[in-house]
Amino acid sequence: MEITWYVILCFMLVMYIVLDGYDFGAGIIHLFFAKSDDEKKQVMRAISPFWDGNEVWLVATGGVLFAAFPTLYASAFSGFYLPMIFILWLFIFRALGIEFTHLINHELWIKPWQKGFGISSLLLALFFGIAFGNIIRGVNLGGVEDGVAQFNHHYSFFTPLWDGSFSPFAEHPGVIDWFTLTIGLVAILSLTIHGAYWIILKTEGDFIKKLQSKILPLWITLLVFILISLFAFMAMKSFNKELFVQHPYAYILPFMALFGFIGMLLFAKSNKHWLGFASSTLFIISGIGSAVTAMFPVVLPSTNSQVPSLTIYNTSSESYGLQVGLVWWIIAFVLILVYVTFVHRVYKGKLTDKHDHY
């Protein structure tokens, strides 16, 4: 039962990252690459019918995490208190930047909302990457100091935003150290490329050519940061190959990630616009999939030896709740598939100005 729910949770999270990921990417592109009003409009056109539905994947993932793994929900959300709240604030700017910008046609109104939308998208991508980095690196569960736990509950921890050294090798590294920051940059770059491919897929015009020409430099920078993070990770801990050894077919995940990554460069100029988006999607899904598989069944590693890591087994709900939950989850999921298919059929193909806001 725990495994089923863990798969559901990871599936929903990955759905969220793939879908809202292109919105973040579009925001970053809006901030850095879209110069003229037309280009800006084109970026918004590609995401405005979808972003709200995409964001719901996060809300729903949060709910499912709460119901199925309450201890993990309580632990991670309170332990990363400040970053969590910052993320919430950024969400506000991003959403209102999309929804409110066009409501009053005056430069003094439009400019700040546009910047707010772009900057919050950039910072959200960065923060989500940093969060992912923290989960890989682990935290000081129980708040152990000199061998004594400071908190009453094993799942409680507190991580400052940073400590002076910014090093993941410090005794109690902060939320932001150079390792997690690198992962944050990996997230920004991957999602920028992902977002570029979405815009290329959903819209038409000269801006597409401009985006296609940006992919190579972005991709090379991404490669550099991925290599740095891999080396840093290996210096910190060793890969946990256990699951891969037991289930060799799991090796397919990292290979798929590699294919996706190569595809992200290869299809930059292709006329089949869906290929690029498919590659970046594959890269995101299987990249996260590989990391999660390598950690299994741990969900939040402990950096001290007193308090054991949080796993799907010691954080899950009771089985009756998980069972009834599965019944309604499946019903709801089928319904969601119906709506999503319907919405995407109405908006299928390239979006033009007839699909714009009122």
Added chain:
Amino acid sequence: MDDALLYNRLQFAFTITYHYLFPQLTMGLALIIVIYKGLYLKTNQLIFNDSAKFWAKIFAVNFAMGVVTGIPMEFQFGTNWAQFSERTGNIIGQTLAMEGMFSFFLESSFLGLFLFGEKLLGKKLHFMTAFLIFIGAWASGYLIIATHSWMQNPVGHEILANGKFVLKNFSDLFSNPWLLPSFFHNQMASLVTTSFVIGGTGAFYLLVKKHHKYGMLFLKTAIITGAISTLSVAFPTGDLLAQQVVKNQPVTLAAMEGLFNAEEGAPIVLIGQPNMKTQQLDNKIEVPKLLSFLTYQRWNAEIKGLNDFPKEEWPINIPGLYYSYHIMIGLGTIFIGIMLLGVWYLWRKKLALQRWFLWVLLFAIPFPYIANTAGWYTAELGRQPYLVYGLFKTADGVSENVSSGNSLFTLLGFVGLYLVLGFIMLILVGKIVHKGPETTIKTT
């Protein structure tokens, strides 16, 4: 009370109060939009479609605010109330996750289509999207109230040796006797807000002599829905909910009514200030025996007073609770008066002539918001000192690892951010109202 607990409570109270300002309008507007779209489908009169479109714009802005302030609510259970989440996640996590899976997906998928898709979809499908948004919004209210009802009157659970609350019977969560009275009372209250907003806007158009046709339609709509909803907020729904409180939280009822000592034939107090030192109400004006009658349908029934219960069980802020309750029912009574007068004028076809009445409607707009907030403060203050009534204290629910410095920081941040947003939002709605409905009716 230690600082961290205080800041956590203030932050939750502030953010939820603010969040609920938006859904109370969107839930009601969703229904009104469906009605207008339905009338358009049936009669083909463009005025209904224009009106639906106009309110859809207001809906969209409020919806966006509801979404951005709702997400912090969902996450604050984990950030600020970690121990509570850990121990009750098995139960309240269920209903909250259901809200995400069943209603938020529905609303968000179809809202975009509804707002931009009239030409793409055609008349019938466009009506359907409006209807689905309405279902989504009300389902969301239902599931939230289900969560809340469990906190007021916990059912269907078992407490394990390690203190965790686990679900024993899923359907008990939905047959909780607290749920339906609370849900219908809340939905009717949301319609009260919506009626006053629509009515106030209609009154505004008549007063400034613009968009006269639409103004009249809005006034009529508001007075019909307003009369129905203000009456049903009091009876049957308010009454049924009060009976749940008497049954499951008798000490809360005593505090709401400001009743210190048990009384046979207890009166309803209209005005009076609780004096916690002398344990009595100062300067009171009361209607004799009415409380006993309303609660037990017998004029001389005995109602328990606060002194019949141990002090530890008393709600912690009795004056606050008492005032919240009296503000709610006091305003509720005034609303009934306003709406019934409106029905009279509407029936005599004198509505447009009574300018003083239009002014009243215009200035009444903020009050249903106040009544709704006061109602929720009654519910929340009445539940204190418990988070899960009788079983789990609020003080045991906070995140032990979040320091008071951090929670005060984020509390201040939320206050600042939300005040600015509120200001921006008012400008936007003002602009939409000022511009008025875009008419597609050709004048001959």
